[in-house]
Amino acid sequence: MGYTLCVLGCGNMGISIFSGVIDSLDVSRLPNNLKKWESHTPGTMTPTGSPSDNTAPSRFLACVRREVSAGKLKGVFASMGVLAQSIEIFVSQNVQAVQQSDVVLLCCKPQLAHSILSESGMKEALDGKLLISILAGVTISQISGWVLPSTKVIRAMPNTPCKIREGMTVVSTIPSSSSEELDGAIILKIFSSIGRCRFLDEKHFDACTALSGSGPAFACIFLEAMADGGVMMGLPRAEALELASQTLQGTARMVLQAGQHPAQIRDAVTTPGGCTIAGLLALEDGKVRSTIARCIQIATERASELGQPTKQ
Numbered sequence: 300m301g302y303t304l305c306v307l308g309c310g311n312m313g314i315s316i317f318s319g320v321i322d323s324l325d326v327s328r329l330p331n332n333l334k335k336w337e338s339h340t341p342g343t344m345t346p347t348g349s350p351s352d353n354t355a356p357s358r359f360l361a362c363v364r365r366e367v368s369a370g371k372l373k374g375v376f377a378s379m380g381v382l383a384q385s386i387e388i389f390v391s392q393n394v395q396a397v398q399q400s401d402v403v404l405l406c407c408k409p410q411l412a413h414s415i416l417s418e419s420g421m422k423e424a425l426d427g428k429l430l431i432s433i434l435a436g437v438t439i440s441q442i443s444g445w446v447l448p449s450t451k452v453i454r455a456m457p458n459t460p461c462k463i464r465e466g467m468t469v470v471s472t473i474p475s476s477s478s479e480e481l482d483g484a485i486i487l488k489i490f491s492s493i494g495r496c497r498f499l500d501e502k503h504f505d506a507c508t509a510l511s512g513s514g515p516a517f518a519c520i521f522l523e524a525m526a527d528g529g530v531m532m533g534l535p536r537a538e539a540l541e542l543a544s545q546t547l548q549g550t551a552r553m554v555l556q557a558g559q560h561p562a563q564i565r566d567a568v569t570t571p572g573g574c575t576i577a578g579l580l581a582l583e584d585g586k587v588r589s590t591i592a593r594c595i596q597i598a599t600e601r602a603s604e605l606g607q608p609t610k611q
């Protein structure tokens with residue numbers, strides 16, 4: 300029958316996750332108030348299972364602090380074709396929203412987590428519920444210290460492409476016991492409906508935060524730079540961006556879908572004495588590999604500081 304999913308702190312990431320999850324739902328099994336204005340193109344939906352599927356959400360609550368953000372949320376969801384009443388927005392009413400929820404996605408800024416989870420009545424509202432934190436740098440042990448022992452705390456690190464269901468989410472390993480089976484199925488349903496999802500030990504989370512959480516920003520630097528090069532050589536801007544984007548997407552898919560190693564793909568492109576090797580040598584002269592790898596290293600180190608009160 301589904302459950303109620305609450306995003307506590309519905310900003311960029313909350314919007315991305317809700318957008319992807321709602322887009323993935325089979326509209327035929329949703330209550331009327333969750334049906335979209337326009338039907339999806341057949342074949343673009345991933346059915347969420349039978350009407351008795353208890354791993355798929357059926358009600359959506361979004362929490363923000365300011366009225367202006369609530370207005371923005373309504374605009375964003377309306378532009379997606381989601382009816383205004385489909386997502387219930389709570390402004391500065393976190394406890395009330397969590398009371399009505401079964402699963403809570405904590406999506407506020409890392410430095411606000413403690414104060415939000417310490418609001419009067421919040422511990423009780425979260426009693427026995429699944430709390431999934433997407434916060435960078437804030438550990439399960441920290442969060443567990445702010446809620447009752449009965450609250451099941453899990454970490455997830457998604458990224459913004461969740462919005463178009465091309466996300467990458469890493470979820471902290473769930474302790475194995477029969478009561479956790481449904482939690483695992485719920486988490487998998489949410490995040491695999493909006494992209495790839497894999498479980499990893501929490502010790503890797505800062506690196507995952509840097510690599511896939513921040514990754515879209517780093518990838519866009521490379522993408523823009525490729526397009527700029529095309530523009531420098533006379534290509535129109537829009538076409539240069541299209542060529543760069545599709546080239547990166549196609550190459551990534553050769554790795555993910557065809558299982559090819561990046562070095563194999565590179566060698567197949569690189570004709571002896573040709574233009575590709577000329578370009579590759581220019582990249583190596585610019586130490587592009589170590590620069591990018593160091594970028595992930597530095598971002599990982601910064602991610603580890605984000606949950607620490609003295610270093611926020």
Ligand SMILES: NC(=O)C1=CN([C@@H]2O[C@H](COP(=O)(O)OP(=O)(O)OC[C@H]3O[C@@H](n4cnc5c(N)ncnc54)[C@H](OP(=O)(O)O)[C@@H]3O)[C@@H](O)[C@H]2O)C=CC1
Binds near residue numbers: 415
């Ligand atoms: N951005 C990204 O790409 C990624 C971010 N993350 C993590 O996700 C989290 C959110 O990031 P992001 O979405 O970018 O941040 P945003 O600033 O876009 O969103 C934060 C949201 O929290 C709300 N908020 C603030 N105070 C409160 C409060 N007291 N009660 C309820 N809601 C409140 C804000 O509402 P209002 O506007 O009204 O203040 C806003 O909607 C961070 O912890 C970050 O580490 C993880 C992966 C990727």
Ligand SMILES: O=C(O)[C@@H]1CCC=N1
Binds near residue numbers: 509512513
């Ligand atoms: O920049 C940040 O801190 C957040 C975490 C990962 C992506 N954005």
